[in-house]
Amino acid sequence: MKKNNTIVKIIISVILVSMGATFRLLPHPWNFTPIVAVALFSGVYLGKNYAFFVPLLAMFLSDIFLGFYEWKLMLAVYGSFALVGFIGILIRKHKSIQAVIGGTVLASILFFLITNFAVWQFTFWYPKTLSGLIQNYILALPFFRSALLGDLFYTGLFFGAYEMAKAWIKKGLKYRLAKSLTLT
Secondary structure: OHHHHHHHHHHHHHHHHHHHHHHHHOOOOOOOOOHHHHHHHHHHHHOHHHHOHHHHHHHHHHHHHHOOOOHHHHHHHHHHHHHHHHHHHHHHHOOOHHHHHHHHHHHHHHHHHHHHHHHHHHOOOOOOOHHHHHHHHHHHHHHHHHHHHHHHHHHHHHHHHHHHHHHHHHHHHHHHHHHHHHHO
């Protein structure tokens, strides 16, 4: 049974990496991507061994085509997604709709704060003052709105599809079991 569980996790991981990388490559509104949802989903349903690897692999594969950028900024972006995977692991212990929505919003906020702080710190775009940091965050708000909407959309899609598939499979198994018992 454990072997089957591992195979299922690998199949789901391949699907998530493929979707995460592909949706980043397709035209989309700025920051409206599934990577936060991939990280949360991996943490909740696949566990800690997958929570960090799956979203980071999706990022890396798509960055091969999109282009790599300043390593310090990449570290902030990739590190933020690893942190989101950790949030998924925490949600796993107390999974509920409220926890998933709260975790998604928290992940979006942390990603916004961490990555925009890195932009302020490691680029020449803003003065290294408090007003420069505030200006940086204010100018990034439209990107945050899009990211939050994308994170909520994809998290709802992934978690909803998975739970519906589980319910459908469970219902089918109960039906087949009941049918087989009536035939004997």
